Amino acid sequence: MSGWGEWSLGDELYSAGSPEPRFAAGALAYPCYPTQLIDGDGKFHVADAENFVKEMELDKCGQSYAVVSIMGPQSSGKSTLLNYLFDTDFKEMNADDGRSQTTKGIWIARCAGIEPCTLVLDLEGTDGMEHGEEDDTSFESQSALFALAVSDIVLINMWCHDIGRHNAANRPLLKTIFQVKMKLFTPRKITLLFVIRDKTRTPFERLKELLLTDIEKIWESFTKSKPDSHNEAALSEFFSVEVVALSSYEHKEEQFKSEVAGLRQQICHSIVQDELARDLYGVVHASDFAYSSQEIWEKIKADKDLHLPSHKVMVATVRCEKIAREKYENLAAKEEWHHSEEDMNHRTTPEFVNRLSLQIDTCLSEYDAETTYYNEGPRSTYRNQLKEKLLQLFEPALVSALEHIGSTILNEFKHTFQTSLNQGEDFYAAASSCIESCLSNFDKACPDVVIEMSNKHKVGVRKKLQCDIVSVLTSSCKEKLKEALSGSIEKELSDGDIIDPWRSIREVLRNEMESTVSQLITPLTRLGMDGSTRKKMIESLEDYARGVVEEKVRNEAKNVLMRMKMCFERSFKMRRQINRLCIGKDDIPTAAKSARRCSLVLLSTLAAIRLDDDDTDDIKEKLEAELLNSSSTATKESSSAKFDPLWLADDSWEQIPSCRKLIGPRSCKKVWDQFMQETEIMISKAVEQGGSTWSLFFKPFHGDSKWSTFYSVASVCLSFAGGAAMNKLGSEALLSLLAAVLAKRAK
Numbered sequence: 001m002s003g004w005g006e007w008s009l010g011d012e013l014y015s016a017g018s019p020e021p022r023f024a025a026g027a028l029a030y031p032c033y034p035t036q037l038i039d040g041d042g043k044f045h046v047a048d049a050e051n052f053v054k055e056m057e058l059d060k061c062g063q064s065y066a067v068v069s070i071m072g073p074q075s076s077g078k079s080t081l082l083n084y085l086f087d088t089d090f091k092e093m094n095a096d097d098g099r100s101q102t103t104k105g106i107w108i109a110r111c112a113g114i115e116p117c118t119l120v121l122d123l124e125g126t127d128g129m130e131h132g133e134e135d136d137t138s139f140e141s142q143s144a145l146f147a148l149a150v151s152d153i154v155l156i157n158m159w160c161h162d163i164g165r166h167n168a169a170n171r172p173l174l175k176t177i178f179q180v181k182m183k184l185f186t187p188r189k190i191t192l193l194f195v196i197r198d199k200t201r202t203p204f205e206r207l208k209e210l211l212l213t214d215i216e217k218i219w220e221s222f223t224k225s226k227p228d229s230h231n232e233a234a235l236s237e238f239f240s241v242e243v244v245a246l247s248s249y250e251h252k253e254e255q256f257k258s259e260v261a262g263l264r265q266q267i268c269h270s271i272v273q274d275e276l277a278r279d280l281y282g283v284v285h286a287s288d289f290a291y292s293s294q295e296i297w298e299k300i301k302a303d304k305d306l307h308l309p310s311h312k313v314m315v316a317t318v319r320c321e322k323i324a325r326e327k328y329e330n331l332a333a334k335e336e337w338h339h340s341e342e343d344m345n346h347r348t349t350p351e352f353v354n355r356l357s358l359q360i361d362t363c364l365s366e367y368d369a370e371t372t373y374y375n376e377g378p379r380s381t382y383r384n385q386l387k388e389k390l391l392q393l394f395e396p397a398l399v400s401a402l403e404h405i406g407s408t409i410l411n412e413f414k415h416t417f418q419t420s421l422n423q424g425e426d427f428y429a430a431a432s433s434c435i436e437s438c439l440s441n442f443d444k445a446c447p448d449v450v451i452e453m454s455n456k457h458k459v460g461v462r463k464k465l466q467c468d469i470v471s472v473l474t475s476s477c478k479e480k481l482k483e484a485l486s487g488s489i490e491k492e493l494s495d496g497d498i499i500d501p502w503r504s505i506r507e508v509l510r511n512e513m514e515s516t517v518s519q520l521i522t523p524l525t526r527l528g529m530d531g532s533t534r535k536k537m538i539e540s541l542e543d544y545a546r547g548v549v550e551e552k553v554r555n556e557a558k559n560v561l562m563r564m565k566m567c568f569e570r571s572f573k574m575r576r577q578i579n580r581l582c583i584g585k586d587d588i589p590t591a592a593k594s595a596r597r598c599s600l601v602l603l604s605t606l607a608a609i610r611l612d613d614d615d616t617d618d619i620k621e622k623l624e625a626e627l628l629n630s631s632s633t634a635t636k637e638s639s640s641a642k643f644d645p646l647w648l649a650d651d652s653w654e655q656i657p658s659c660r661k662l663i664g665p666r667s668c669k670k671v672w673d674q675f676m677q678e679t680e681i682m683i684s685k686a687v688e689q690g691g692s693t694w695s696l697f698f699k700p701f702h703g704d705s706k707w708s709t710f711y712s713v714a715s716v717c718l719s720f721a722g723g724a725a726m727n728k729l730g731s732e733a734l735l736s737l738l739a740a741v742l743a744k745r746a747k
Contacts (some may be wrong), residue, residue: 006010011688025371029740030468031110031112032087032088032089032109032110032111032112033052033055033056033109033110034089034090034091034107034108034662035048035049035052035087035107036105036106036108037049037105037106037107037108037121037293038053038106038143038146038297039103039104039105040105040124040139041566042105042139042142042301044289044293044294044297046294049108049290049293049294050290051288052108052290053286053287053289053290056110056117058117058286058287058289059286061116061117061286061287062286062373063284063285063373063634064116064117064213064285064287065117065118065119065286066116066117066118066119066152066153066271066274066416067117067118067119067120067121067150067151067152067153068086068111068118068119068120068121068151068152068153068154068155068267069120069121069122069123069125069147069150069151069153069154069155070082070120070121070122070154070155070156070157071123071126071143071144071147071154071155071156071157072125072126072155072156072157072158072173072174073125073126073157073158073159073173073381074124074126075124075125076125076197077157077160077249078103078122078123078125078155078157078160078195079091079103079195080092080093080249081155081157081195081246081260082109082122082258084116084257084260085260085263085264085267086109086111086112086114086118086120086252086264087111087112088109088111088112088115088120088122088123088711090101090103090107090109091523101264102533103122103125104124105122105124105143106121106122106123106124106143106146106147107122108121108122109121109122114268114271116271116272117286118268118271120291121147121150121151122144122438123147124139124143126140126144126172126173126176126378132550138171140173140176140369141176141179141180142297142300142301144173144176144177144180145180145300146293146297146298146300148177148180148190149284149296149300149460149521150292150293150296152190152191152274153190153191153193153195153267153271154171154177154190154192154196155193155195156174156177156192156193156194157175157195157197158194158195158196158197159196159198160196160198160199160200160207160245160373161198161200163196163207163210163211163214164210164214170213170597171218174214174215175218175220175222176363178218178219178222181223189237189239189240190238190239190240191239191240191241192239192242193242193243193244193267194211194242194243194244195244195245195246196211196243196244196245196246197246197247197248197249197488197600198246198247198248198249198251199245199248201248204245206390207243207245208243208245209481210239211243212243213277215235215241215289216235219235224544230425243641244263246259246260246263247259247368250468256406261675272740284315284316285319285373287319288318288319291319292315293317295315299701306453313375313377313378314377315374316371316377316378317375317376317378317382319370319371319372319374320378320379320382320383321378321382321383323367323370323371323382324344324367324382324383324385324386325649326388327363327366327367327386328363328389328390328393330363331359331363331390331393332393336357352401354399356394356398358386358400358426359394360390360391361673362393363386363390364383364386364387364390367382367383367386367667368383369644370621371383378436394652395457396567398457399461402446402457402458403443403461403464405445405446405461406442406461406464406468408445408737409438409441409442409445409465410438410465410468410469410669410742412438412474413434413435413438413469413472414442414472415436416434416437416438417430417431417434417472417473417476418476419493420433420434421476426519427480427519427520428518428519428522428523430496431473431520431523432523432526433478433521434614435523435526436526436528438465438469439465439466441461441464442462442465442553446458446461451487463528466527466528467692468583470527470529470537473520473523474520474525474540474541477516477519477520478541478542478544480516481513481516481544481545481548482548482597484508484512485508485509485512485545485548485549485552486548486552488505488508488512489505489508489549489552489553489556490552492504492505492508493556493563493605493606494566494567494570495601500603501601501602502605502610502611502615505549505611506611506612506613509545509546509611513541513542513545514546516541516545517541517569518539519537520541521534521538524537546611549609549611550609550611553609553662554609554662556606557606557607557662557663560602560603560663560671561607561671561674561675562603563606564599564602564603564671564675565599565675565679567595567598567599567602568595568596568598568599568675568679569682571594571595571598571599572591572592572594572595572679572682572683572686573592574593575590575595576686577593578589580656584704586686588683588686588687592679592683594637595679596628596676596679597624597628599679600620600623600624600628600672601620603620603623603663603668603671604620604623606662606663607623607656607661607662607663607664607668608653608654608656608662608663609660609662610660615660616655617653617655617656618664619653619656622665623668623672626669627668627669627672650664650665651663651664651665651666651667653665656667
């Protein structure tokens with residue numbers, strides 16, 4: 001169905017000159033290829049129609065084609081006229097066989113040598129006896145409606161002697177045409193070209209006047225019986241009526257051929273002019289002619305109202321869906337696409353993403369080109385569906401490409417950030433510069449001109465990259481926290497003279513957290529992290545830091561005996577050296593008692609976790625009362641047999657919940673007993689060794705007033721410094737310092 005807009009044939013048939021056609025000259029001539037579309041029983045030949053479209057290569061015509069049909073009484077020479085007029089090859093009646101039906105049903109052919117492409121429909125005669133009266137009337141109406149629905153020009157073949165006769169054969173035909181025209185819900189005007197056959201001596205103008213008068217009378221009688229919407233409608237609103245007359249083919253064959261040649265030229269001229277002026281947006285693509293014609297005929301057969309605008313939408317829907325499906329399948333099956341997906345990692349990712357975008361744009365452009373003149377509704381709908389399916393097709397590879405960019409940038413960030421830290425750069429400065437460089441490189445690596453889906457995923461991958469950077473920064477902070485806290489705890493537990501080790505540990509924890517948060521807060525803000533998320537992350541870091549402390553202390557508690565022995569050995573050695581230095585003799589019992597007190601403080605420190613300021617207890621006091629004061633070398637055997645509340649009590653502390661308990665009372669007692677046994681051995685060895693070369697060094701100073709003064713000052717200083725000084729300087733360094741001072745005093 002061509003669906004051409006309004007155009008008039010009459011005056012232009014005889015107008016001088018011709019407009020410049022927009023069709024290429026010298027177009028290939030096609031054979032007419034006459035094909036039966038609909039047989040005499042009303043069956044549409046789908047396969048034959050599709051084959052006709054294929055053989056005539058109608059897909060090359062696009063929307064540049066016209067349809068001309070002919071109807072009229074049986075044996076009125078319709079097929080003969082078409083064959084001479086359009087160089088077709090329809091079967092003609094053999095006069096020797098008598099006047100009988102030649103054309104059965106509806107046939108189609110392509111006009112030879114006419115551009116734009118012109119299709120001709122040859123309809124079965126309207127007053128034949130081969131059909132029954134009822135069937136004939138039904139098929140006549142159906143075929144007439146079909147011709148009016150698909151044609152731009154309808155030739156009405158009629159005998160000259162029928163003009164003006166009340167019972168002429170053309171009257172029922174005209175009534176049928178007017179009647180079925182009302183079923184076509186379209187404002188498009190159709191040209192009715194009345195061809196008067198075997199004209200007589202009567203002047204043409206008189207024949208034309210009589211014919212037009214008959215037509216107007218038939219139209220008026222028809223419209224008066226119709227609803228109000230049509231009873232005043234003019235014939236010109238629905239049809240452009242033109243009249244031509246031809247000589248007798250049998251008696252004046254040469255004159256007939258000459259007149260037909262002129263008519264052909266005039267019709268071709270009018271088709272070209274109409275092609276230049278018509279509205280293409282309502283035209284069905286020529287490749288859809290078979291399908292469109294079949295749908296129209298099926299509706300006519302079902303006696304349904306034929307709404308041509310809706311029919312065009314339906315054809316556009318089917319055609320656009322088919323084109324979209326073909327475009328998708330062709331692209332999905334392309335070998336080049338599969339290679340692009342497989343070797344993505346072997347080429348630059350931005351190049352890969354741009355290639356995906358180009359393939360989608362090309363596919364959509366091809367779809368647009370093939371559906372340009374279809375109804376905008378279905379065309380737009382299936383274009384969007386095609387685009388969505390293409391994006392879904394490429395989405396996995398696209399996401400993989402963007403994730404590859406993100407992964408590469410993240411690795412670069414890790415390397416650059418760690419290198420900066422290793423070179424001594426401040427955490428804040430290193431993090432800030434690396435973040436800025438990393439995000440800038442990511443944005444450069446992801447082209448801005450890619451399809452919108454990549455932009456959507458780009459945002460997602462960028463956010464993931466930011467989260468990964470946050471993870472790297474927090475991991476680095478955790479490593480620093482762990483290193484700093486572990487070292488500080490190690491130091492605090494080793495310093496036996498500190499009055500409250502846990503207070504020192506809590507202070508270290510606060511200081512390290514404040515330092516970490518101050519370095520991390522600005523980089524987190526630059527990465528787009530909001531206040532709520534930053535708060536959660538800081539709380540998470542605090543939990544981690546507390547966990548580090550707890551884990552470190554728990555591990556130390558498992559080795560408490562070894563820790564106590566190391567503390568004792570270090571403190572015992574230092575006390576003996578101080579005594580030698582200050583009083584000139586080795587007071588082993590006093591040094592041992594002082595060293596054991598330091599170890600007891602360590603035991604009480606590791607007995608429970610005290611990370612909160614309000615975590616108070618009396619574990620130290622209890623251990624001193626029950627272990628230190630009642631334990632001595634001389635009384636060990638007798639005191640162990642006495643009543644011991646640490647042995648009888650439950651292995652828990654009154655003020656310590658189980659989650660914070662590390663070493664219970666009974667466990668403390670066991671550890672202490674073993675500690676006492678092992679340190680007794682160290683004390684015994686010290687007693688056996690007796691004096692030291694240090695006593696010889698200090699002997700010359702005995703009785704010296706200067707020595708007495710220095711001894712008094714050193715004793716006071718060491719009483720305050722004690723183990724802290726030893727830990728700060730080291731035992732050898734401290735003693736060397738004191739020795740140097742004494743040597744200077746001796747001079």
